[in-house]
Amino acid sequence: MTAGATMLLQINFKSGMPVYLQVVDQIKTAAASGAIQSGEAIPSIRPLAEELRVNRNTIAKAYTELESQGIIESIPGKGCFIKPNNSPLKKEVRRKLLTEEIDQVIVQAHHLQVPPSEFLNLVRERLAVMDERQRSNETPKSP
Amino acid sequence: MSDSTPAIEIKDLVYTYGRAEAVHGLNLTVQPGRCYGLFGRNGAGKTTTMKCVLNLLRPRGGTVRLFGLDPSTHEVEVKRRLAYVPDHVAFYPWMTVRETLDYLASFRDRWNRDTERGLLDRFRLDPGQRTAALSKGQRTQVALVAAICPEPDLLLLDEPTSGLDPIVRREFIETVIGAYQEGGPGKRTILVSTHLISEFEGLIDQFTIMDRGRDILALDADQARNRYQKIRARFTGAPPDTVFPGALHVRRNGRELELIANGGGPEIVERLRGLSPESLTSEALTLEEVFVATLK
Numbered sequence: 001m002t003a004g005a006t007m008l009l010q011i012n013f014k015s016g017m018p019v020y021l022q023v024v025d026q027i028k029t030a031a032a033s034g035a036i037q038s039g040e041a042i043p044s045i046r047p048l049a050e051e052l053r054v055n056r057n058t059i060a061k062a063y064t065e066l067e068s069q070g071i072i073e074s075i076p077g078k079g080c081f082i083k084p085n086n087s088p089l090k091k092e093v094r095r096k097l098l099t100e101e102i103d104q105v106i107v108q109a110h111h112l113q114v115p116p117s118e119f120l121n122l123v124r125e126r127l128a129v130m131d132e133r134q135r136s137n138e139t140p141k142s143p
Numbered sequence: 144m145s146d147s148t149p150a151i152e153i154k155d156l157v158y159t160y161g162r163a164e165a166v167h168g169l170n171l172t173v174q175p176g177r178c179y180g181l182f183g184r185n186g187a188g189k190t191t192t193m194k195c196v197l198n199l200l201r202p203r204g205g206t207v208r209l210f211g212l213d214p215s216t217h218e219v220e221v222k223r224r225l226a227y228v229p230d231h232v233a234f235y236p237w238m239t240v241r242e243t244l245d246y247l248a249s250f251r252d253r254w255n256r257d258t259e260r261g262l263l264d265r266f267r268l269d270p271g272q273r274t275a276a277l278s279k280g281q282r283t284q285v286a287l288v289a290a291i292c293p294e295p296d297l298l299l300l301d302e303p304t305s306g307l308d309p310i311v312r313r314e315f316i317e318t319v320i321g322a323y324q325e326g327g328p329g330k331r332t333i334l335v336s337t338h339l340i341s342e343f344e345g346l347i348d349q350f351t352i353m354d355r356g357r358d359i360l361a362l363d364a365d366q367a368r369n370r371y372q373k374i375r376a377r378f379t380g381a382p383p384d385t386v387f388p389g390a391l392h393v394r395r396n397g398r399e400l401e402l403i404a405n406g407g408g409p410e411i412v413e414r415l416r417g418l419s420p421e422s423l424t425s426e427a428l429t430l431e432e433v434f435v436a437t438l439k
Binding site for chain 2: 011013014015016018019020046047049050052053054055056057058111
């Protein structure tokens with residue numbers, strides 16, 4: 001199966017998030033959930049831009065960002081591929097990056113009046129969902 | 144030409160017909176590689192602006208520069224680098240599609256035959272058909288083929304999809320993204336005037352809204368969607384009479400309050416939250432909604 005068939009991106013102009021970041025986020029999510037496996041190709045810029053009907057510069061910008069984050073690698077003449085999940089960043093740096101994101105969600109939870117215990121339950125629930133998705137995406141390989 | 148030379152630079156453009164459509168002091172700059180939207184209602188002056196850019200009309204005031212050159216004194220140099228798809232496309236009716244494309248190609252230094260073949264195929268156009276027998280959609284498709292094959296640095300589109308059916312419109316935009324932008328990443332510049340904004344939403348990265356001949360708002364598309372927000376709050380009783388500075392429009396409907404924020408959205412959301420609404424949502428405006436909110 002080709003990556004294009006398993007990866008369905010959707011742009012939402014009402015989210016207020018820059019379009020290229022929506023592409024970055026969705027590809028990161030697809031890679032994290034196993035919808036696209038490491039080593040698999042992601043669509044090249046032109047067909048993806050045409051399909052989503054967005055400027056090809058937007059997709060190019062998203063791919064540059066994904067490459068600099070170490071999510072994909074581009075092999076000249078072959079296309080872009082999901083990299084094996086070895087973050088090039090040191091553990092402390094990774095923790096720090098994640099801490100910032102978590103802090104933002106905690107602030108959001110506070111404003112939405114979601115108490116800490118409920119918040120933690122929600123996190124566990126989402127981890128379980130992601131885990132489930134990852135498992136269902138692992139295609140059994142014939143020996 | 145240095146990279147910083149704008150593809151289009153319009154300063155204080157003035158054009159008057161003594162009729163409704165005119166331009167009164169328009170400013171607009173398009174950097175190379177951008178897809179720039181020119182939005183306006185019918186009669187706002189979009190086509191007049193396009194015609195001044197094309198040197199089909201001589202400005203009464205102000206300046207127009209393309210690639211740093213004056214299109215009235217460097218007509219050939221400028222025209223060989225651009226292509227134009229108008230709203231109403233006209234060809235010599237006795238020529239076939241093949242003859243029309245060959246005729247148009249004869250004016251060009253370059254003509255990509257592979258692109259031409261690919262697009263004729265994609266649009267299912269019969270090269271042997273006389274242009275008189277083409278539908279409006281097919282005429283626009285032939286004009287688009289003729290505009291893309293010379294691989295110009297600048298593509299000018301004036302209301303290109305108005306009056307076309309949705310399938311043809313969709314294919315048109317996909318072709319601009321695919322076949323046109325493919326050639327020189329970061330170099331192919333597009334100026335598109337339209338009031339069918341939502342179709343071009345993903346393609347446009349910067350835009351100017353014009354009204355009665357003037358530019359009234361110029362923004363980056365992502366920036367606009369970040370700055371303009373629609374905030375909705377529902378209360379258990381009547382919405383409070385609080386005044387929200389920075390809100391463009393405020394609408395009250397029963398227990399609901401709807402605000403359009405132009406910047407300052409997060410502050411308004413914070414204030415509303417303090418009033419303990421039953422529900423509170425906020426979303427970005429699409430470019431079309433920004434257009435409507437700006438001209439309302």
